[in-house]
Amino acid sequence: MNDKAPAPAAPAAGGTRASAKKELPDHLKSYKHVWVLVELERGVVHPVSWELMGEGRKLADQLKVDLCGVVLGPPGGTEKAVADCFGYGADVCYVVEHEALSEYRNEPYTVVATELVNKFQPEILLLGATNLGRDLAGSVATTLLTGLTADCTELAVDADGSLAATRPTFGGSLLCTIYTLNYRPQMATMRPRVAAVPVYVPGRTGKIIRHEVSLPEEDIITKILAFLPDATSNKSNLSYADVVVAGGLGMQNGDNFQLVRNLASVLGAEWGGSRPLVQKGWITSDRQIGQTGKTIRPRLYISAGISGAIQHRVGVEGADLIVAINTDKNAPIFDFAHVGIIADATKVLPALTESFRRRLAAASTLSAAE
Amino acid sequence: MHIIVCIKQVPDSAQIRVHPVTNTIMRQGVPTIINPYDLFALEEALRLRDEHGGEVTCVTMGPPMADNALRKCLTYGADRAVLLTDRFFAGSDTLATSYALALLIKKVAENWGEPDLIFCGKQTIDGDTAQVGPGIAKRLKLLQLTYVAKIEEFDLEKREITIHRRAEGGIQVLKTKLPCLVTMLEGTNEMRRGTMGDALRAARSEIITWNAAAAGITELALCGLKGSPTIVKKVYAPSPRAEKAYQIEVEDKSVDQICEALIGEVTKRQPGLEKDLVKTSSDY
Numbered sequence: 001m002n003d004k005a006p007a008p009a010a011p012a013a014g015g016t017r018a019s020a021k022k023e024l025p026d027h028l029k030s031y032k033h034v035w036v037l038v039e040l041e042r043g044v045v046h047p048v049s050w051e052l053m054g055e056g057r058k059l060a061d062q063l064k065v066d067l068c069g070v071v072l073g074p075p076g077g078t079e080k081a082v083a084d085c086f087g088y089g090a091d092v093c094y095v096v097e098h099e100a101l102s103e104y105r106n107e108p109y110t111v112v113a114t115e116l117v118n119k120f121q122p123e124i125l126l127l128g129a130t131n132l133g134r135d136l137a138g139s140v141a142t143t144l145l146t147g148l149t150a151d152c153t154e155l156a157v158d159a160d161g162s163l164a165a166t167r168p169t170f171g172g173s174l175l176c177t178i179y180t181l182n183y184r185p186q187m188a189t190m191r192p193r194v195a196a197v198p199v200y201v202p203g204r205t206g207k208i209i210r211h212e213v214s215l216p217e218e219d220i221i222t223k224i225l226a227f228l229p230d231a232t233s234n235k236s237n238l239s240y241a242d243v244v245v246a247g248g249l250g251m252q253n254g255d256n257f258q259l260v261r262n263l264a265s266v267l268g269a270e271w272g273g274s275r276p277l278v279q280k281g282w283i284t285s286d287r288q289i290g291q292t293g294k295t296i297r298p299r300l301y302i303s304a305g306i307s308g309a310i311q312h313r314v315g316v317e318g319a320d321l322i323v324a325i326n327t328d329k330n331a332p333i334f335d336f337a338h339v340g341i342i343a344d345a346t347k348v349l350p351a352l353t354e355s356f357r358r359r360l361a362a363a364s365t366l367s368a369a370e
Numbered sequence: 371m372h373i374i375v376c377i378k379q380v381p382d383s384a385q386i387r388v389h390p391v392t393n394t395i396m397r398q399g400v401p402t403i404i405n406p407y408d409l410f411a412l413e414e415a416l417r418l419r420d421e422h423g424g425e426v427t428c429v430t431m432g433p434p435m436a437d438n439a440l441r442k443c444l445t446y447g448a449d450r451a452v453l454l455t456d457r458f459f460a461g462s463d464t465l466a467t468s469y470a471l472a473l474l475i476k477k478v479a480e481n482w483g484e485p486d487l488i489f490c491g492k493q494t495i496d497g498d499t500a501q502v503g504p505g506i507a508k509r510l511k512l513l514q515l516t517y518v519a520k521i522e523e524f525d526l527e528k529r530e531i532t533i534h535r536r537a538e539g540g541i542q543v544l545k546t547k548l549p550c551l552v553t554m555l556e557g558t559n560e561m562r563r564g565t566m567g568d569a570l571r572a573a574r575s576e577i578i579t580w581n582a583a584a585a586g587i588t589e590l591a592l593c594g595l596k597g598s599p600t601i602v603k604k605v606y607a608p609s610p611r612a613e614k615a616y617q618i619e620v621e622d623k624s625v626d627q628i629c630e631a632l633i634g635e636v637t638k639r640q641p642g643l644e645k646d647l648v649k650t651s652s653d654y
């Protein structure tokens with residue numbers, strides 16, 4: 001919000017905004033069904049699309065409408081993604097294949113997405129809050145002059161069928177629920193990893209609707225000169241790791257941080273840290289966990305010397321099991337961890353690494369003998 | 371060459387507190403700063419100007435006191451700063467914000483020349499939507515390059531720009547035509563300190579201040595609360611988890627005993643995990 005008045009998120013402004021009534025203009029009343037834009041890049045679908053499919057399914061069931069996947073890609077390059085849309089719960093799939101859609105570019109994607117919306121008129125359009133999703137959603141919403149809620153962590157349908165999109169604000173200390181009452185589609189981007197990937201049902205099928213577009217390459221001004229893949233060796237896969245070990249300022253210095261990496265290495269886990277470690281240069285920013293870093297959803301999260309500030313908490317709350325090691329029994333991390341150890345992390349981590357090493361070695365000999 | 375940089379004044383979030391009872395943001399006395407992401411955009415603009423000549427204009431839409439942020443931009447070396455301020459803009463969501471900023475940019479272009487480039491930050495630290503950059507680009511019918519990690523080539527004569535764009539799993543190298551809108555990624559450069567001359571000039575300079583009418587914005591129904599399709603219905607605090615962490619006994623225990631107890635607890639709570647760890651772990 002411009003700072004002129006209290007931001008709409010500020011309760012002070014809630015009065016006027018919250019009292020807004022739903023008065024959907026007639027020409028928008030026919031908008032129906034829930035759409036998920038499937039992020040297909042270089043043959044791979046970003047998992048956030050399937051997470052959205054899971055959330056979209058719940059919305060569609062409640063509204064008693066179809067859940068639809070939108071798949072854009074190169075000629076002959078969408079088959080797997082389309083099959084997976086159905087496997088993850090879609091009833092209908094809109095498919096557009098064109099050379100110009102081989103790799104993501106804002107211009108052709110915006111043209112096609114806007115054209116599909118205008119033609120088939122969905123009531124809800126969901127995208128991932130990724131670089132692709134945010135780039136595209138902003139352009140599409142502005143072209144359609146509709147509302148777009150950013151970086152949501154929760155999507156729901158309220159009693160009168162409106163989309164209630166909830167996002168953390170002010171670093172996660174508050175949540176705000178945002179509506180687009182009188183415009184369609186209601187658009188939202190959702191943060192990767194805040195929802196679970198739904199169960200895949202092999203062989204599940206649905207209706208495929210192909211749409212032809214005209215996208216002469218000479219009309220597209222932006223050209224892709226190259227794609228430089230990240231070196232896989234130093235790329236973190238924090239968001240999708242099964243086990244994550246992280247350290248905070250309680251590790252005391254950059255050298256001690258190696259203890260975090262050692263434990264991660266023994267567990268075959270990913271490692272990361274709190275934001276101050278990025279600022280101190282102990283870790284790179286792609287390893288930061290929390291509100292302004294990565295959201296993680298591992299089966300096991302071990303945190304060492306992290307106080308558990310709200311901005312950190314919102315990034316890790318989806319973990320199945322949170323173990324916290326901290327010297328301060330009053331540290332806020334013990335409010336949301338499942339298992340706690342009040343002890344010096346620089347002593348516990350090396351011992352824990354050794355214990356796990358022994359135990360896993362034994363288990364592996366055992367399973368080899370079987 | 372003319373470059374326009376969009377900056378936003380934001381509360382210093384490190385100092386924002388939420389009132390524990392009323393759940394309202396306690397803004398009183400919270401200092402404001404230039405949105406940190408916008409400094410990367412400004413520095414990049416100043417660098418290009420120093421290399422190719424021309425002028426950098428900083429613009430913002432905000433309350434009258436946002437002139438502080440603009441003056442700061444002048445001390446860094448921006449040539450001119452324009453503030454758009456009017457009560458009609460209160461309560462703007464990103465659609466209404468991009469509408470006002472697009473018209474502001476048009477007015478700036480009328481006065482001081484069409485921009486060759488428009489810069490925005492990746493996102494702000496308060497609204498944090500990353501939607502305003504794409505919104506302005508669309509409204510001005512400009513090409514957009516978002517999440518730019520590096521400007522590889524900038525050719526004013528051919529009117530072309532080549533950049534590195536952060537994408538999933540790698541970098542896209544994109545080439546497009548000027549004029550266009552660029553949103554800069556963080557960590558791409560380091561803000562200069564600004565010269566003494568710039569500081570003196572900034573202190574003397576007027577911040578050009580326009581209201582809606584002065585900026586030629588007449589369709590007030592598209593501004594502020596009225597022009598905003600999104601509606602904030604509810605603001606609330608996250609519900610705390612019921613129980614506190616189960617504490618592993620540490621009194622009179624050796625570190626090894628503590629670790630054994632912890633591993634026992636982990637395997638009890640995540641029964642399948644150990645078997646899977648044997649498969650993934652590499653180092654024992």
Ligand SMILES: Cc1cc2nc3c(=O)[nH]c(=O)nc-3n(C[C@H](O)[C@H](O)[C@H](O)COP(=O)(O)OP(=O)(O)OC[C@H]3O[C@@H](n4cnc5c(N)ncnc54)[C@H](O)[C@@H]3O)c2cc1C
Nearest residue numbers: 001149150169431463464491493494497498499500501502
């Ligand atoms: C907690 C909270 C949540 C919100 N959620 C939403 C939402 O989900 N959807 C929605 O439509 N609106 C939302 N808003 C409103 C939104 O913040 C305002 O519209 C705001 O004016 C611009 O959005 P932003 O701060 O997200 O900017 P971003 O889109 O993140 O900013 C990107 C860049 O645009 C430029 N820029 C942004 N604002 C200005 C400005 N006023 N002057 C000059 N340049 C600027 C800067 O270069 C900035 O780096 C929210 C506001 C708050 C406080």
Ligand SMILES: Cc1cc2nc3c(=O)[nH]c(=O)nc-3n(C[C@H](O)[C@H](O)[C@H](O)COP(=O)(O)OP(=O)(O)OC[C@H]3O[C@@H](n4cnc5c(N)ncnc54)[C@H](O)[C@@H]3O)c2cc1C
Nearest residue numbers: 248249250274275290291292293305306307311327328345
């Ligand atoms: C807008 C905004 C966004 C933010 N985004 C993020 C984010 O994405 N991620 C994030 O992490 N933070 C974020 N922060 C910062 C956050 O508010 C906290 O400052 C930060 O998480 C604290 O990091 P820490 O826990 O490592 O350090 P501290 O809070 O200093 O905690 C250190 C902890 O270590 C304990 N300790 C000390 N010595 C030992 C020892 N020997 N063994 C065990 N424990 C020990 C202490 O008791 C203490 O609890 C953000 C802040 C803002 C304002």
